Amino acid sequence: MCTTALDVERVRKVFTRKERMPRPAGxxxxxxxxxxxxQVVALKDIDLQITKGEVFGVLGPNGSGKSTLIxxxxxxxxxxAGALRIFGHDIEKExxxxxxxxxxxxxxxxxxxxxxxxxxxxxxARLYGMPPSEARPRMRKILTRLGLKPTTFxxxxxxxxxxxxxxxxVARGFLTSPVMLLLDEPTTGLxxxxxxxxxxxxREIRETHDATVLLTTHDMEEADRLCDRIAIIDDGRIAALDxxxxxxxxxxxxxxERTSMxxxxxxxxxxxxxxxxxxxxxxx
Amino acid sequence: xxxRAVVRELRGAYAFVERNVNLIKRYxxxxxxxxxxxxxxxxxxxxxxxGMGAITGQAIDTQAVVKYxxxxxxxxxxxxxxxxAISEMIAWERWEGTIEYTFMAPVSRPTHLVGTTLFAxxxxxxxxxxxxAIVSAFFRLDxxxxxxxxxxxxxxxxxVSFVGLGIWAAVLPLLYPERGAQMTNAVAAILLLIxxxxxxxxxxxxxxxxxxxxxxxxxxxxxxxxxxxxxDATSTLLPTIGLLVAIGSVVIAIGLFVFRYVEGYAKRAGxxxxxx
Numbered sequence: 001m002c003t004t005a006l007d008v009e010r011v012r013k014v015f016t017r018k019e020r021m022p023r024p025a026g027x028x029x030x031x032x033x034x035x036x037x038x039q040v041v042a043l044k045d046i047d048l049q050i051t052k053g054e055v056f057g058v059l060g061p062n063g064s065g066k067s068t069l070i071x072x073x074x075x076x077x078x079x080x081a082g083a084l085r086i087f088g089h090d091i092e093k094e095x096x097x098x099x100x101x102x103x104x105x106x107x108x109x110x111x112x113x114x115x116x117x118x119x120x121x122x123x124x125a126r127l128y129g130m131p132p133s134e135a136r137p138r139m140r141k142i143l144t145r146l147g148l149k150p151t152t153f154x155x156x157x158x159x160x161x162x163x164x165x166x167x168x169x170v171a172r173g174f175l176t177s178p179v180m181l182l183l184d185e186p187t188t189g190l191x192x193x194x195x196x197x198x199x200x201x202x203r204e205i206r207e208t209h210d211a212t213v214l215l216t217t218h219d220m221e222e223a224d225r226l227c228d229r230i231a232i233i234d235d236g237r238i239a240a241l242d243x244x245x246x247x248x249x250x251x252x253x254x255x256x257e258r259t260s261m262x263x264x265x266x267x268x269x270x271x272x273x274x275x276x277x278x279x280x281x282x283x284x
Numbered sequence: 285x286x287x288r289a290v291v292r293e294l295r296g297a298y299a300f301v302e303r304n305v306n307l308i309k310r311y312x313x314x315x316x317x318x319x320x321x322x323x324x325x326x327x328x329x330x331x332x333x334x335g336m337g338a339i340t341g342q343a344i345d346t347q348a349v350v351k352y353x354x355x356x357x358x359x360x361x362x363x364x365x366x367x368x369a370i371s372e373m374i375a376w377e378r379w380e381g382t383i384e385y386t387f388m389a390p391v392s393r394p395t396h397l398v399g400t401t402l403f404a405x406x407x408x409x410x411x412x413x414x415x416x417a418i419v420s421a422f423f424r425l426d427x428x429x430x431x432x433x434x435x436x437x438x439x440x441x442x443x444v445s446f447v448g449l450g451i452w453a454a455v456l457p458l459l460y461p462e463r464g465a466q467m468t469n470a471v472a473a474i475l476l477l478i479x480x481x482x483x484x485x486x487x488x489x490x491x492x493x494x495x496x497x498x499x500x501x502x503x504x505x506x507x508x509x510x511x512x513x514x515x516d517a518t519s520t521l522l523p524t525i526g527l528l529v530a531i532g533s534v535v536i537a538i539g540l541f542v543f544r545y546v547e548g549y550a551k552r553a554g555x556x557x558x559x560x
Contacts, residue, residue, distance in 0.1 A: 015553075015554050016553070071384075071557075074384070074388045075387075075388060075551075076384050076387060076388055076551060076556050076557070077551055077552075077554055077556075078548065078551045078552045080552070096390055096392070099388060099389060099390035100390045102388070103388075104385075104388060106384070108381065110380070110381035110382050110384065110385060111380070111381075111382065112303070112306075112307070112310075112380050112382060113380065114307075114310035114311065115306060115310065119306055122302070123299055123302070123303050123306075124385070124389070126295050126296065126298060126299030126302065127296055127299045127386070127389035127390075127391050128389060128390060129291075129292035129293075129295050129296060129390070130295075131295070156310075172385075
């Protein structure tokens with residue numbers, strides 16, 4: 001098998017946003033409103049290679065293009081230019097081969113809300129061709145490992161807290177033993193305890209399985225703690241790419257304290273996370 | 285395709301059957317409401333036939349009118365279940381928020397469709413039989429001369445074309461995340477209007493009649509009436525059954541092609557999830 005798990009080659013992704021303009025003053029109420037089309041460039045000719053077995057972090061503020069990258073790797077989006085390959089399989093030309101290798105955990109734990117965790121996981125298992133006899137014990141094992149009580153396994157998901165739902169989402173991601181796991185802000189919005197559980201599980205998977213992990217986050221500490229290498233992404237471009245230590249070494253400590261990833265982000269992009277997010281909000 | 289791949293695809297198809305059965309169990313209240321709505325609708329339409337004599341003040345063969353309307357109501361009931369089950373396969377996923385997970389899974393679209401169709405046919409038959417059983421308590425329905433074998437064949441052949449129409453309509457929620465599901469209702473309403481469900485199509489305006497002839501429902505409902513009311517032999521129905529299978533095969537093939545194209549467009553435009 002190819003040793004490059006993810007190969008992103010000059011990938012560009014542009015979205016078209018439509019906005020209805022207000023009617024000119026004095027125009028009749030039934031007059032049609034003009035529609036303005038605006039091009040939003042989410043990824044600007046990104047190049048990236050992730051090696052098999054690596055935990056690779058993509059760190060950036062909201063709207064920087066992290067989720068677009070993950071959704072491209074998930075075959076849910078197609079690039080406007082460039083190519084994206086997973087273990088040598090092009091996501092556009094060989095989507096079926098790619099889908100067999102990946103799974104994804106996203107920030108929004110999307111489930112059939114009236115179903116129980118076991119029903120949702122069984123649906124996922126069948127979609128991935130897992131025999132029920134193999135899926136059932138594995139589902140229970142992963143849910144238990146993530147700290148869910150067996151009494152919750154058969155309760156409707158809609159009655160669960162956000163943290164518990166996200167743990168089920170993590171269980172769904174790992175259930176099919178993907179060769180490449182795409183984690184799109186898996187701990188955003190979780191309480192500290194749930195966050196620790198999920199992070200510990202990612203570390204455990206890394207140590208016990210031969211999986212490659214692509215993790216997007218805007219939690220600097222999380223990226224620092226979990227990732228072998230980190231790409232800092234800002235406004236659709238990779239501003240820097242190195243090991244956490246390598247990135248910190250680029251930025252001298254200013255006040256005698258240890259350099260944080262936040263210091264690195266400010267030094268390399270020229271603005272703070274908050275400023276970058278505010279600028280994105282104004283632009284959109 | 286290897287036997288392992290076939291088993292994998294069968295598991296994928298069964299995932300949709302099991303999921304839809306679970307959805308019915310969880311949303312049983314909605315199902316009950318929908319059943320009552322369909323039942324009262326069928327009863328209300330059939331009572332029009334019962335009251336025709338009183339409405340017109342003329343001697344009318346009420347039994348014939350009741351049978352005519354009842355067969356139309358029940359068959360439309362079945363066909364619309366098939367149509368909605370297929371056409372809403374995207375709308376449901378959007379509503380639950382699971383569309384990206386289903387589209388990311390290693391399941392081909394034909395497998396997705398086979399699973400949804402198997403569920404739709406089973407569900408449609410059970411639902412229609414339940415309505416038939418209740419309606420029979422209100423009207424004396426004599427089906428002693430009916431050709432049941434021919435009716436079953438006709439219904440299955442009609443299902444094929446409605447699966448195809450459902451695929452066409454399923455494209456709408458993929459293209460239009462907000463309005464697509466409502467658009468499928470408009471498609472069903474147009475089919476109801478033009479397909480001679482409650483009246484012969486020659487009562488329609490001249491310009492609408494060629495369009496009515498292009499609707500597969502026109503042939504299914506006409507064929508079902510000739511089986512159930514006139515008791516026509518299966519051999520005489522074969523040309524219509526063949527025509528329905530041919531129409532259905534073409535409509536499904538084109539539908540799958542269009543769906544694949546639109547899925548590609550949705551992935552390029554970022555329409556599987558609204559925010560890019």
